[in-house]
Amino acid sequence: MTNLSRAKLAAAALSVSLIACILVFAPSPTSIAFAELVPEPTPTPEAAFDQEAAIAKIRESIKGRENEPAGKVFKNVENLSEMPAGRLLAVMQFGYSRSLGVDCTHCHSAENFASEAKPQKQIARDMHVMMGKITGEMLGKMESLGGRQAIVNCTTCHRGQIKPATNLQPN
Ligand code: HEC
Numbered sequence: 001m002t003n004l005s006r007a008k009l010a011a012a013a014l015s016v017s018l019i020a021c022i023l024v025f026a027p028s029p030t031s032i033a034f035a036e037l038v039p040e041p042t043p044t045p046e047a048a049f050d051q052e053a054a055i056a057k058i059r060e061s062i063k064g065r066e067n068e069p070a071g072k073v074f075k076n077v078e079n080l081s082e083m084p085a086g087r088l089l090a091v092m093q094f095g096y097s098r099s100l101g102v103d104c105t106h107c108h109s110a111e112n113f114a115s116e117a118k119p120q121k122q123i124a125r126d127m128h129v130m131m132g133k134i135t136g137e138m139l140g141k142m143e144s145l146g147g148r149q150a151i152v153n154c155t156t157c158h159r160g161q162i163k164p165a166t167n168l169q170p171n
């Protein structure tokens with residue numbers, strides 16, 4: 001072996017051990033706080049909103065049609081279109097708003113509930129689909145549960161918070 005190739009070998013060995021050192025001493029992915037990886041949720045923007053009055057107004061506007069499918073009574077309903085219109089309002093109030101600890105304006109423009117302007121509305125639709133998949137395609141087929149009726153809903157994860165916890169420290 002020539003001196004030159006020895007020098008090359010030594011240089012290569014040195015760089016390999018340097019890389020190994022960096023890999024060993026670099027922080028492992030689990031030591032990075034999860035919070036740093038997840039963007040902050042958007043707070044509810046419209047503070048002076050009277051939720052009871054808004055619900056009463058919508059109830060008045062659909063009077064006599066409460067048992068018709070929500071898809072017929074309202075304008076932009078996709079997932080919940082088969083649900084009676086009156087029940088959709090209860091889902092909005094107790095399922096969606098209370099589960100996340102927000103009022104209607106987190107997902108809706110107070111002047112126009114059919115509007116798609118707020119991104120949270122579409123997120124909520126996608127969450128509904130996810131929830132159905134976890135319940136139906138995963139929990140429902142989990143043999144080890146022995147046919148127990150296991151479900152997840154918005155409250156399972158959100159527990160009154162916009163952003164579900166990923167650890168037991170206060171958010
Ligand atoms: C977490 C988000 C979220 C919150 C909070 C929420 N909604 Fe909704 N709302 C939705 C989504 C999503 C739809 C559409 C459902 C679908 O496509 O199946 C919807 C649809 C509606 C509609 C039908 C509008 C139309 O004409 O298409 C009404 C009315 C409504 N919500 C009322 C309310 C009221 C009243 C509240 C507060 C008590 C509320 N919502 C809170 C997400 C939300």
Ligand code: HEC
Nearest residue numbers: 038041042096120123124127128131152153154157163164
């Ligand atoms: C399996 C757990 C899980 C379930 C069930 C779930 N969510 Fe979520 N949701 C999340 C996570 C995780 C996020 C992202 C939070 C973040 O920004 O870090 C989120 C975010 C959201 C957001 C965006 C909040 C914001 O403004 O930043 C909305 C709206 C939402 N969920 C609505 C719902 C609704 C409505 C349901 C029930 C139909 C639901 N979620 C069910 C886990 C869940």
